[in-house]
Amino acid sequence: MSLISVKEEKCVSCGLCGETCPMGLISFDDSRYPQEREGAEGTCVSCGHCVSVCPNGALALAKYDESEFKAVNESLVLKTEHVEQLIKSRRSIRKFKQTKIEKRDFEKLFDIARYAPTGGNSQLVNWIAVNSRDLVKKIGDAAVEHFKNLIVEKHPVTQRYPFEKMIAYYEEGHDFMFRGAPALIITCAPAEYGLGAVDSTIALSYLDLAAASLNIGCCWAGFFMIAASGSEQIRKMLNIPDHFVFTGCLMAGYSDEKYMTIPPRNRAKVTWMD
């Protein structure tokens, strides 16, 4: 079966579909209409760019129904100052209301974050939504137990952070791991796919930015990420399948803090090479 079909009455042979295909699978060599190159079927990454770039709706991909391509709402295009404000005013949130995150809010965030770019449009990021403070606490406890093992093993990472002090602090009731968050947003990806950590980091960052619009605050759980990447017990608690790797975690909850100003950050270190 062909990958693409062309509505010839709509096609103006502008060539945009061929230019945009990341794999160079569309040619106009033998026809004034786009044609897929030989062997295209196993190479197409199904990104849909050829269809989306066509100004006349002349192209269809067999894999997708036409109705799956959504119109871009031109009236909602953001100005740079809006995007700048969104990005610069995002903060790591460490004070959370103890209410559960509404499932529809979670679903909205996953629905946005699934549009983050992925290597070869692979879309292999899997999400785990932990939406129970009790469970978050148990997972935090397991991470602290793992830190204790790392100290016994004299793992090199224990030279980097004052793990003994941190554990004592945790056991006094200070949740440095998850800051009392009622939820965790965790990613995992198939181990054999080499870009799972990159794709997950991008997707989690998209989600983090989108979350503020629902008053959901997030914070990267780096200490937990150290523990989770090496703990079989945490893998089991999270039901991460055997052939998957843990790739990232944000603590999350409705925000119980508000920042009045944007704190300073270093100037961008740029080497200009024009």
Ligand SMILES: Cc1cc2nc3c(=O)[nH]c(=O)nc-3n(C[C@H](O)[C@H](O)[C@H](O)COP(=O)(O)O)c2cc1C
């Ligand atoms: C990879 C990574 C790991 C982090 N781990 C933690 C963490 O374990 N606990 C925490 O409170 N903050 C953590 N943070 C948040 C940083 O401390 C925070 O991004 C930084 O201080 C800047 O603040 P801002 O995000 O509000 O701009 C982490 C951030 C990143 C990017």
